[in-house]
Amino acid sequence: MLTRVLVAPGGFKESLSAESAADAIAAGVRRVLPGAEIDLAPLVDGGEGTAAALAAATGGRIVTVPATGPVGETVAAHFALLGGGDTAVVEMAAVAGLALVPHGLRDPGATTTYGVGELIRAALDRGVRRILVGCGDSGTSDGGAGALQALGARLLDEDGRELARGGRELTRLHRVDPTGLDPRLRGTELLVACNPFNVLCGERGVARVFGPQKGATPAQVEELSAALEHWASVLTRDAAVPGTDLRSAPGTGASGGLGAGLAALGARLLPRFDVLLGHLDLDARLARADLVVTAEGALDHQTPHGKVPAEVARRAKLHGRPVLALAGTLGEGAHQVPGVDACHGILPAPMDLAEALLRARELLTDATERALRMIVLGTRLPVAAAAAQAEVSGTQRPSTVR
Template sequence: MKIVLAPDSYKNSLTAKQVAESMQKGLEKVLPEAEYVQVPMADGGEGTVQSLVDAKKGQILTETVTDPLGKETQAHYGLIDDGKVAVIEMAEASGIQYINKTTANPYITTTYGTGELIKAAIAHGARTIIIGLGGSATNDGGAGMAQALGAQLLDKDQQQLLYGGEDLINLDRIDTSKMLPELAETKIVIASDVTSPLTGVFGASYVFGKQKGADEHMIKVLDRALTHYSEVIKRDLGRDVAKIEGAGAAGGLGAGLLAFTNATIHSGVEIVVEYTELKEKLKGADYVFTGEGQIDFQTKFGKTPFGVAQATKSVDPKIKVIGIAGSVGDKISELYPTGIDAIFSCVPGVEDLNTAIADTDKNLQQVCENIGRLIR
């Protein structure tokens, strides 16, 4: 019997690799003779770097970069495939964890640090860079990222724009002549499941601005600034990014990457499926165990268990897919037609969140042992 263990991380508790290990320990208690294949997964958000580094036996590096508020911070990124491929989560340098209710201000927050991570990865020899978009504190359209890579975003006095989304309204012209030369031979793979365009009522400012500290007036100002920014990009760079699906991800960083680099947008979990070679590892499997902190009807919109189920059924519809979560939410019956055959919660009873998080390893082992007994 072959069992593939392909879970996402459980937020604030276990990494994807640790989840897979817990699952295997529980199953081995009753199915010791089975062949187990661990494939730590992610969907492009938090945990993507760790999952791909674990799956590909890569390395994690630390870089001193600029946080969204312009201060120094330490951020991590991964190198896989003998350093040829880098994996970056933009939130590491430009994430919402760097701001609070007092400091949140998308007028000034910047993606400059994300650009510094890209620059560091290129300096280490990476020529393919996977960038997970999500959890940003920014609304600058990736302007800071471009500036870190050498782009000149100039106002009418030919001065470089200030950090943040507000000053984009003053953009007069873009000069890319001093951008990092290696960018021309670097492939950027954007991992995101956000479909919002850069501008408009469904764009970055209107959909995500409030959670980054923008009030109704600021949202309108930021959207006007991004609209102007996209018009200058179209004029000076010849790229029309305003209405591309996903351009509004991470406060418009998607648009910035599409405008200033050789970037393409893909589903996060599909990228992880590809780079972990999950489909190859699924061949000959009898069961697949997947999961994440919560499984509910939203899981079908590109979350890891959905992506794993889709990949599994494409390899062999007979392979059974079992999802395990800390919390099982609403309308999970909608997931069964997507390829997930059964869904379980690993929480054994009523307990507070902190206890449930602390006991995740033990609880996962217990539920997997019980599922293993049913299989046997």
């Protein structure tokens, strides 16, 4: 019987944080296995909840500051100071995430990462020596241009005038003037935790892959793709670190191209799980588990490309642990995610998106219960079959069918 269950989900976009998802799954596990030892390990991928999770894991704290949101209005944003005080975590979703973009204003050609630069400046004001920028859940596609503007770079058109904010404006870019960049950046280690599968330009460029999710029409996708190509060219010429490929290096497309913008400042783009999960001691916790339950909003052909369930499953298999994955939607490729032994959708019946988002916690708990009951039944079947066979063998010889 299962006695130790590790619950290691990501978040469900616009409905459940990773912490809330973990609590919902645990409630479902307790309905079936009330005596189980449940280890909650909500996982961060650089998106929503990253700063709070790392602050909690290291004995740090959250610092709340006003900053410019993705549509230009001031929002109550935050960053984390990790235990020890020399490292800050800037979660881009806290100031430029998709959840901060009203549905009626979802135009990734207009939204900005300006607030990300403001949070980096606020962290520099605290005297930190290292800044970790978490990329994920973004509502922007400006190549990090807004962040660079907030940090002092000037983006100029042919007439020497400053560009307005937003990715669409990059088509008019003529020159980047980096001379006004905050000098404190030169003495600060800047790390970007990102999905290495995301690149800025090309057929798999960020505008084409993620633009539609952020509200872009097909015409806007092409417009943004061209704008980011131009941005990469001018930024490489005027400001980028020599030898940096801003078009196609791993992670340059993270958070609508924020990875590329920060790479031009000398930031190191690192695989997000290598950076983030060490703080959570995940591998040791996987080794102690009898069953691993992970989850995310969608399980499909994109999951193996840097998503939480795939990373959990990969690490779990290094310890020989079985993995159950739960998801809001099961798309093409859901049953072929390496390392996932079984997957289960959380919707018991067709329902519209608004209702599913509203009931996400309840649906996830109920789905966990359904899946666990099937697992428990499966663990009992061989015992029951053997007992039945022993009983038959002890009373009569089985007949032979000819």
